[in-house]
Amino acid sequence: MTAPTIPASGVREMPRPRVGPKVDRLGLLVEGYFRAHTVLVYAFLYLPILVVVLFSFNANRQATVWLGFSTAWYGEAFRDVFVQKALLNSFIVAIPNAILATTFGTMAALGLQRVGRKTRSSYDSLTYISVIVPEITIALATLIFFASSFDVVNPILSALQGDPAKPFKLGFGHSTIIAAHVLFNTSLVLLIVRARLSGMDRTLVEASYDLFATPWRTFRQITFPQLLPAIVAGFLLAFTFSFDDYLITTFNSGPASSTLPLWIFGQLRKTVTPETNAVATMVLAFTLGMLFVGQWVLRRQSRRGGQEASMASIITEER
């Protein structure tokens, strides 16, 4: 039996099964291109980070001309009172923000499991809005909200207080920054924790109820340990976001609540100095440290629980 010939109008002749050791030159070229592209992109991603670290050790005050190795700028940075103050402010903002956002986000993820579809989808749309709108929108909207509320509340407060010499007033500062950061970060934690929750093994929860465990006990012994990697990841991401954020912070900061990113931004008005690079390097080292701690915690958890978990998988698998 012979194969029927198909009239291949419009279809270009394809080289029939490549038999023998014929080298696929185009294929090699394409493979080579993908490799080179990937290497170049990673160089592109890491070059700026390396440059900042490298130039923080530059002996020259002119940041861009290399004059030999020196750690003097780190000493300079540590002695700088403005850097000290900014660092303190960064922690004062980032830690409460991470605690609140992780708590609220986890509570919300658990709560949203218990409501109907309509309620859930309205919360969902608010969550997505808060995550997806340009950051500057959140920044300016919270600014006018706080400023307008203070305009209403402060006259009442001063009327209530008899002593007009030193009246207690609400104003921009750490708490306004924290409140604005918590909005974005709660949504972030909610998304991460919920992704984990939806992938969770429900049979354990049911088994626990069958064994007459109370809801609280079931949560403490079954649900919470399974959620822990996501909660840890959420906490670290919330902390890092807050620690690195410039835009929302600058819109909502007060006279004495400048954080490190605000200090760095202010320095750039002049020129990039090695001291700026030294501070930036310390910020980078700290945030990377946080990420690696997170990764390590997740690894340990997953080895115990037998579940694959890493910062990477938690972030990319979340929907």
Next chain:
Amino acid sequence: MSARTTARSDTGGRAKSALLTGALLLPISVWYLLLLVVPLVMVAIFSFGRRAPNGGYVADFTLDNYARALGTIDPFLTSLSMAIGGTIGTLLVGLPLAYFMATRAGRWKGLLLLLLIIPFWTSFLIRTYSWLILLGQGGLAGFLADLTGGEFRILGTWSAVMVGLVYGYLPLMVFPIYVTLERMDRTLIEASKDLGAGRWASFRQVTLPIALPGLVTGSLLVFIPMMGEYVIPQILGYGRVFLMGNALYLDFVEFRNWPAGSAKAVMLIVIMLVAITFYLWFLNRGRRTREVSML
């Protein structure tokens, strides 16, 4: 009698359960209401008001802010073109990378993914200002000036801003494309090759349609924040590349002209809604495209 007690304890249980649900959702509800819904409504209302003499807002109903915003539409158009250009740029850089990671990386996959996430979670500001060194007179611009023997400036121009945009938002483009390609049924490529399709044909007719939802998700995720970008044009564009973000910063922080700023913010939100509407339309086009990840 006993039936009644059961019923009562049942409703008691239900009330308790509703109370717990409410308690769990209380903080997020307060935050969403006070810091998201109310502020955004305020922006919408303020955009029709007037500026108070010493800054702020006076209630009024006027379209002046919009008229003025449309009269000086340049920042809006610059933002729009930079965001579109930046989206195309991240697409061109990100697609081959995501493709390599999903199909070729083998055991390196995990490491490459981690290496992509690390810059994403380190300070945006620091990674951006580093380009001041890289593109400045001690970096690329100086090198090109030496090469051509003339003046060469990159910082303070749109090309510096474009580099910053592509650099800053690349991971957001790569993640969704990677996820769709990773889930792809690899045998489809084999099948298309067996049917005589060449490399390009099977990419265009099999891989690309499968990756399309990821591409569109990635484009949305980078386009929207690029529209409102402030840090990159301010630092790498010296504020001379004047985008919506710069205009909004001036209106709200420097001039305290909230109504004028609010009108611009509303325009930004409208563009965002248009993009999201297009995205949702695209997702609902076919069943095949349903399982797209948002982040």
